Amino acid sequence: MHRLSDRMRALAPGHPRGVxxxxxxxxxxAAIDGYFAGPQTVSTEEYMATxxxxxxxxxxATREAPA
Numbered sequence: 001m002h003r004l005s006d007r008m009r010a011l012a013p014g015h016p017r018g019v020x021x022x023x024x025x026x027x028x029x030a031a032i033d034g035y036f037a038g039p040q041t042v043s044t045e046e047y048m049a050t051x052x053x054x055x056x057x058x059x060x061a062t063r064e065a066p067a
Contacts (some may be wrong), residue, residue, distance in 0.1 A: 002029065002032055004025075004029060004030050004055065005024075005025035005028045005032075006025075006056060007024050007026040007030075008021045008024060008054065008058055008061075009021070010024075011058075011061060012025075015061060017057070017060075017061050022055060022062060023024040024057045024058075025054065025057070027050055027053075027054070028050050028051060028053075030050075031046060031047045031051070033048070034046075034047075035047040
C-alpha cells in the first residue's frame with residue numbers, strides 16, 4: 001500500500017465521499033502492484049493516471065493542495 005491510499009482509507013469512514021475514497025484507494029493500490037510487478041502489468045501512463053485521480057480526489061475531500 002501507499003501512503004496516499006492509506007490516508008484515503010483513514011479519511012473514508014463518515015466522510016460524504018467515503019465510498020469514492022475507498023474505491024480510488026483500491027484502484028491506486030492495484031495500479032501500484034501492477035506497475036511494480038514482474039512482468040509489469042500496468043503501464044506508466046495507467047499508473048500516473050490512477051495516481052492523478054486519487055490525488056485529485058484526496059485534495060477535493062480534504063481541501064488540501066497536493067504537496
